[in-house]
Amino acid sequence: MHPPPQLPVASVTDRGETLLTRVSLAYVERRINLYLRFGRPLRELRLDRWRRCASFAPGAVFCRVRWESNDYGTTRWQLMLLQACTPGERMQRIAGIRPGARLLLCAEGEARVQAVLQRIDAIEALVIDPASAAPAYWHTLGNRLAACQPLPVYNAERHAAWLRGEEQR
Template identity: 70%
Template sequence: MNASASPATNAATAAPLPALSALAGQAGNVPLTRVSLAYIEPQFKLYLRFGEPARTLRLDRWRHCAVFLPGAMFCRIRWQANGYGTVRWQLMVMQACTPLDDVQRIPGVRPGARLLLHAEGENAVRAVLERIDGIDALGITAIDVSPAYWRTLGNRLAARLPLPEYTAERHAAWLAGRVLP
């Protein structure tokens, strides 16, 4: 398990204040995306690597549910093991959508989300985690990264090509493009 990745109980326990005020201001009008999280110590971890849920619900000792507003970016990691070692690594970078957007049905994500990156296997997941750590080292929050970068990273993984780094120049271009009408 990567040391920078943390279980759901640590990554998503506190809800940010702006998201809560957005929820309170539009009670009932905001379509929310619910993401299932679980943590069973020796064999199963389903947790957020990054993302700012509007709310986190604790269902029981092992299960949580993170709730995201439309447009929110998040990364969920699934790790499974049995008595012989790790049997599954999976990483997905997703974006919560509105009811009018096209969404993909993803187990544990209701009603669905826009899948930007999907990595399966230990090597692919570790490579993406290294890119996320590089983004954090630049002082850029991973939820602010361009969705096009996540798609490019996923396509490069699938094609087994070298993975691009996210640079401060690329981020500045993304932010400038968002400001333009």
């Protein structure tokens, strides 16, 4: 028997610098749009006319949306809500994200992606940055989507409770 595969672990460089999480982004008209819906990258590097790379600090929460099509129409809708990991934490390997990240929510298909985008819009309407919303909310939202259950609402009271809990840490 083979040992189970090891998950990648965020690390620190030889000089003691924390590695940043790098997210690949792309746009080719009518073919692919891989973009950030929200998140605060520390820097963004334009690689060429079609590709960019955003770098996030450990612990940062961000949302990446992927839309793809061909000559016959849309072939893929995907939304991932992710958290950059801190050194020593385990993470998932995700294509286009190096070295990896913690997956908070993944939605596949147009209807599910649109449902999550509506929840993000509702959070922004409360003047709350979705990147600062409680990670437990994103997990619950993803689980409810997967189970085809009614989606929870994020409100100011829930956000205040989350912030109080963070202050006590």
